Amino acid sequence: MRNGGFQPDNETFLAVLSACASAGDVEEGVKYFELMKNEYSMALGIEHYIGVISVFGEAGHLNEAVEFIENMPIEPTIKIWQAIRGFARIHGDIDLEDHVDELLLEFDPSISSENELRVPTKKKHSTINMIEEKNRVSDYKCINPFKGEGNEKFKGLNGQMREAGYVPDTRYVLHDIDQEAKEQALQYHSERLAIAYGLISTPARTPLRIIKNLRICGDCHNAIKIMSKIVGRELIVRDNKRFHHFKDGKCSCGDYW
Numbered sequence: 561m562r563n564g565g566f567q568p569d570n571e572t573f574l575a576v577l578s579a580c581a582s583a584g585d586v587e588e589g590v591k592y593f594e595l596m597k598n599e600y601s602m603a604l605g606i607e608h609y610i611g612v613i614s615v616f617g618e619a620g621h622l623n624e625a626v627e628f629i630e631n632m633p634i635e636p637t638i639k640i641w642q643a644i645r646g647f648a649r650i651h652g653d654i655d656l657e658d659h660v661d662e663l664l665l666e667f668d669p670s671i672s673s674e675n676e677l678r679v680p681t682k683k684k685h686s687t688i689n690m691i692e693e694k695n696r697v698s699d700y701k702c703i704n705p706f707k708g709e710g711n712e713k714f715k716g717l718n719g720q721m722r723e724a725g726y727v728p729d730t731r732y733v734l735h736d737i738d739q740e741a742k743e744q745a746l747q748y749h750s751e752r753l754a755i756a757y758g759l760i761s762t763p764a765r766t767p768l769r770i771i772k773n774l775r776i777c778g779d780c781h782n783a784i785k786i787m788s789k790i791v792g793r794e795l796i797v798r799d800n801k802r803f804h805h806f807k808d809g810k811c812s813c814g815d816y817w
Contacts, residue, residue, distance in 0.1 A: 570602060577611030581618040589615030609634070610643050617647030620775055620801055622656055623731065638667050652774030652800065655733060714756035717787065718747055726786050729779040749780050751797060755787060767794040775799050785809050 568576075573596045580589030593612050596602050609632055616625035625644055629636050641660050648656040730742040737745070751772050758768040776784075776799045788795045789809035797804045805812035 568600070570605070570608070573602070574607060574611055577608070577615060581611070581614040584619045586615055586619045586621055586624070606634075606637055606639060610640060613640065613643050613647075617644065617650075620647075620651050622647060622651060622653055623778065626656070638664065641667070653777070655735060658735075711756075713760050714747075714753065717756055717759075717790065720790050721783060721786050724786050724790060726783060729782065732777045732779045746779050746783075749777065751776060751780055752783060752787075755784065755795060759791060759793075765792060767796055769796045769798075771798045773800060775801055776804065781811065781815070785811055 573592060576592050577589055580586075580592065589612060593608070593615075596608070597604065609629075612628060613625050616622070616628060622644070625647065629640060629644065641664050645657055645660040645664070648654075648660060728743040728746050730739060730746065733742040733745050735742075735745070751770060754770050754772075755768065758770065762768055776797060781804070784795055784797065784804075784806050786809060788806035795806040797806065802813060
């Protein structure tokens with residue numbers, strides 16, 4: 561269009577942002593948004609900011625979406641927070657969804673009744689992992705930490721991870737609790753409990769395969785990379801977005817998912 565001498569307008573850029581969101585192309589989406597601001601000096605409307613949030617949200621980059629909202633030159637509107645809440649729900653980020661719900665209630669208390677009608681109780685979002693063991697697939701629903709040998713393996717693994725340089729990324733815990741409680745909450749994310757269970761129920765040095773019904777958070781992604789190096793196993797985690805093959809401290813996704 562530019563090569564043909566046509567001047568793109570607001571609607572053109574909205575269409576481009578929508579295409580980038582559908583393709584999961586965050587880099588291109590951000591590039592065109594900056595082009596719109598800096599080269600064409602266009603007046604940005606709420607719909608353009610929501611377009612960029614959609615680019616981040618469709619790709620599962622929820623932290624970047626929140627950071628984008630916090631740095632906007634305008635005050636976020638209800639529509640903007642509703643957009644990020646929708647993506648939090650899609651990607652299974654219950655902490656972020658709860659946080660945005662609180663913000664929405666500050667805007668308009670009447671949203672409470674609307675929210676109760678449309679959003680199922682949080683218990684329905686409980687995480688389920690499936691572990692392949694001994695030529696069969698077992699459901700492993702992680703609600704409370706297990707006891708016995710599995711718990712010892714779990715504690716020992718956490719200690720080894722600390723020694724290997726793991727630092728909990730508490731940005732992924734949005735509840736208003738102290739730092740120590742946030743770090744403990746991250747330890748008990750379901751995929752990490754499932755891995756500890758799998759380590760004692762499958763032969764040593766064999767690949768461990770886990771299927772997760774929600775998206776893996778950034779802290780767990782980093783933690784499992786370190787785990788794979790410590791235990792000397794390939795840890796394969798299938799979340800609701802893609803396969804992650806963790807081996808020797810690296811992931812097949814290249815830290816993009």
